[in-house]
Amino acid sequence: xxxxxxxxxxxxxxxxxxxxxxxxxxxxxxxxxxxxxxxxxxxxxxxxxxxxxxxxxxxxxxxxxxxxxxxxxxxxxxxxxxxxxxxxxxxxxxxxxxxxxxxxxxxxxxxxxxxxxxxxxxxxxxxxxxxxxxxxxxxxxxxxxxxxxxxxxxxxxxxxxxxxxxxxxxxxxxxxxxxxxxxxxxxxxxxxxxxxxxxxxxxxxxxxxxxxxxxxxxxxxxxxxxxxxxxxxxxxxxxxxxxxxxxxxxxxxxxxxxxxxxxxxxxxxxxxxxxxxxxxxxxxxxxxxxxxxxxxxxxxxxxxxxxxxxxxxxxxxxxxxxxxxxxxxx
Numbered sequence: 001x002x003x004x005x006x007x008x009x010x011x012x013x014x015x016x017x018x019x020x021x022x023x024x025x026x027x028x029x030x031x032x033x034x035x036x037x038x039x040x041x042x043x044x045x046x047x048x049x050x051x052x053x054x055x056x057x058x059x060x061x062x063x064x065x066x067x068x069x070x071x072x073x074x075x076x077x078x079x080x081x082x083x084x085x086x087x088x089x090x091x092x093x094x095x096x097x098x099x100x101x102x103x104x105x106x107x108x109x110x111x112x113x114x115x116x117x118x119x120x121x122x123x124x125x126x127x128x129x130x131x132x133x134x135x136x137x138x139x140x141x142x143x144x145x146x147x148x149x150x151x152x153x154x155x156x157x158x159x160x161x162x163x164x165x166x167x168x169x170x171x172x173x174x175x176x177x178x179x180x181x182x183x184x185x186x187x188x189x190x191x192x193x194x195x196x197x198x199x200x201x202x203x204x205x206x207x208x209x210x211x212x213x214x215x216x217x218x219x220x221x222x223x224x225x226x227x228x229x230x231x232x233x234x235x236x237x238x239x240x241x242x243x244x245x246x247x248x249x250x251x252x253x254x255x256x257x258x259x260x261x262x263x264x265x266x267x268x269x270x271x272x273x274x275x276x277x278x279x280x281x282x283x284x285x286x287x288x289x290x291x292x293x294x295x296x297x298x299x300x301x302x303x304x305x306x307x308x309x310x311x312x313x314x315x316x317x318x319x320x321x322x323x324x325x326x327x328x329x330x
Contacts, residue, residue: 015078016054016075018054019073026050033070036074041060052073061076061103062103062135064106064107067106067141079107087116090123090126091126094167105127109217111215113146114156117161118224123162126167127165129166155232155235212255227306234304236275237278238273238299239273239294242292244290246290247269247315250287254287256281259279260272261309270314271313275304275310
């Protein structure tokens with residue numbers, strides 16, 4: 001029998017769905033992000049006409065791109081995100097067990113793991129024999145992501161973060177299990193919904209009014225915590241502004257999550273930053289024409305969980321900012 005990955009290559013012409021308005025490169029041609037193409041083991045990603053593309057004939061459906069995309073702009077059709085939301089345990093599809101199967105544990109992002117760890121103590125992440133697997137880089141990625149998520153969870157007072165386990169010695173990790181009926185029906189169900197969505201008109205990325213959205217997986221786990229009273233800090237991205245900001249609003253207009261916003265009051269323009277919304281894509285830093293935006297110090301845990309915005313800089317007499325409508329022919 002065919003493994004699930006080989007079988008899907010024959011019937012699935014669109015293995016990865018892309019939200020172009022959330023993709024950093026589609027939002028601005030100078031964006032430095034290459035996370036998906038850098039991690040892809042088969043070179044399936046391309047970029048043409050200001051749109052991210054995937055070559056279905058090359059894509060291995062491994063899901064590693066899902067694990068590294070900072071804005072959750074990608075949806076891998078073989079990965080059931082709804083099942084992950086309620087997962088008790090998660091396993092590599094090349095490992096035995098009853099947990100929710102993903103093609104590779106590298107498909108789990110930092111927010112996926114924090115979400116899993118905040119819902120249930122000691123979630124098991126069962127890997128196959130990563131060293132013998134064609135997706136060996138996925139195992140390395142998964143371990144690094146788990147280490148970072150563990151730091152976050154412990155700062156949030158979660159004492160039992162997800163645990164890495166390896167399948168029993170001798171299990172053939174290089175081959176994927178054959179398709180079973182449950183997996184087939186689940187895939188068809190997801191495909192029906194995803195195909196319906198794909199038939200809707202494909203809206204072009206509008207450079208004058210770009211949408212901003214925090215990934216849903218981030219919002220889910222943030223709601224589970226209450227801001228603490230202590231003054232401990234957490235390893236998390238922040239931003240500071242050095243002298244020289246002129247209130248051009250480029251950072252506000254291209255921020256994919258709305259972490260950067262602006263307020264005008266009494267003729268003054270103020271740049272605000274919300275810690276919880278930042279995905280550290282560094283779009284603001286790379287696009288700032290005056291190079292005055294920089295990473296800041298680690299925030300307090302209560303600043304992350306409180307959902308409040310911090311004033312970064314106030315510019316007197318700045319024109320009212322219009323997100324995106326500032327640099328024709330940028």
